[in-house]
Amino acid sequence: MVTAKSEIWVFGDYRNYFQNRVTLQLISRATDLARPLNATVCTTVFGCNTDEWVGEYIAHGAQKVYLVEDESLKNYSSDRYVTLMERLARQYRPEIILVGATSFGREFAPRVAKRLGTGLTADCVGLDVDDDGLLVQTAPAFGGNLLTKIVTPHKRPQMATVRPGVFREIPHNYEATGEIVRVPLPKDLPADRIRITGYEHRPPLTQKLEDAAVVVCGGRGMGGKAKFKNLFELARLLGGEVGATRPVVYAQWADEDTLVGQADRHIRPKVLFSFGISGAIQHTAGIIDAGFIIAVNKNPNAPMMKMADVAIVADANQVCLALIKELRKRLRG
Numbered sequence: 001m002v003t004a005k006s007e008i009w010v011f012g013d014y015r016n017y018f019q020n021r022v023t024l025q026l027i028s029r030a031t032d033l034a035r036p037l038n039a040t041v042c043t044t045v046f047g048c049n050t051d052e053w054v055g056e057y058i059a060h061g062a063q064k065v066y067l068v069e070d071e072s073l074k075n076y077s078s079d080r081y082v083t084l085m086e087r088l089a090r091q092y093r094p095e096i097i098l099v100g101a102t103s104f105g106r107e108f109a110p111r112v113a114k115r116l117g118t119g120l121t122a123d124c125v126g127l128d129v130d131d132d133g134l135l136v137q138t139a140p141a142f143g144g145n146l147l148t149k150i151v152t153p154h155k156r157p158q159m160a161t162v163r164p165g166v167f168r169e170i171p172h173n174y175e176a177t178g179e180i181v182r183v184p185l186p187k188d189l190p191a192d193r194i195r196i197t198g199y200e201h202r203p204p205l206t207q208k209l210e211d212a213a214v215v216v217c218g219g220r221g222m223g224g225k226a227k228f229k230n231l232f233e234l235a236r237l238l239g240g241e242v243g244a245t246r247p248v249v250y251a252q253w254a255d256e257d258t259l260v261g262q263a264d265r266h267i268r269p270k271v272l273f274s275f276g277i278s279g280a281i282q283h284t285a286g287i288i289d290a291g292f293i294i295a296v297n298k299n300p301n302a303p304m305m306k307m308a309d310v311a312i313v314a315d316a317n318q319v320c321l322a323l324i325k326e327l328r329k330r331l332r333g
Helices: 022-037 051-059 078-092 103-116 230-238 246-250 303-307 316-332
Strands: 007-011 040-047 064-069 096-100 120-124 126-129 135-141 146-150 158-162 179-182 214-218 241-244 271-275 292-297 310-313
Touching (some): 022 040, 022 158, 040 051, 040 078, 051 064, 064 078, 078 103, 096 103, 103 120, 103 158, 120 135, 241 246, 292 316, 303 310
Parallel strands (some): 007 040, 007 096, 120 158, 214 241, 292 310
Antiparallel strands (some): 126 135, 135 146
16 A cells, blocks of 8 residues: 555646646646545656746645756756656655656656666556556557557556646646745766757647547548548637547548547537537547537437437538538628
8 A cells, every 4th residue: 555655746747838738637636536546746847047937836736846947957858867767766765756647748758767677658648546556547548449448566656648638737836835845956877879969849730639628520421531521620710629430531532630538539519519429438528518409410319419419310411511601701791
């Protein structure tokens, strides 16, 4: 069983804080996991002039922050960051380490796990604690067709990367307080093998699918790639984003980053349009938090139609084109 002094660590990736909220989402879930474990929720922060981000993490639920600040940490370095995380983990011995499954986290977390000689479950879509105090890590398997539950009974820390959008962040609490442990930078960190000569931040052209208030999702019932493209025009007119089912992506009607489902992106739009989607559990598990669902399908008995607030029995592409025509007319007016 876990001791009363155990800690759950969340790696603080603040580099794109206002767009990438996965660190805050993990702090929120760590807070839930900490209750049965009687554990402390901590974040680790590496960088320079990070006071703003430290304060944000505390305001969103972190009880303790391990902070390493130095000018040499201003830019991310795989070798230096991994070494720092390894040494901190060996010194303070956290029970669990959670990292966002971003492009950064997918590089960083496996290297840390290798150094610590422990396991790592990648791209988790669920985290729980069992009766023995073990972290139950739910992750997709067999191409996303199944979900598997994984535990790490012997090695420590238990490590997982978690996809953005799976959990909800705790609201900002301006009165929250937390402990800050300032750790001096070791003098024997490895030298950077890659020298950064400059960098440029390029914001995305559109909002993230997980953050969109309106999402237009399409399935094979759209009837083809050319017809599926109409959903992008409808989403543009509605100020929303486009999501897709796995068969649509396999057919190359849409890119992989539009995938919505239990093993892919979890979305919480205020309004969700569902065109030509039957409603397999692999897809509907990713939309259960949608506020209002409008489904269009030829089959009135499709699971998606039963899940919808408004169900329209019709050809999905014809309804999509009719909406586009009406929206264009209203915008011109």
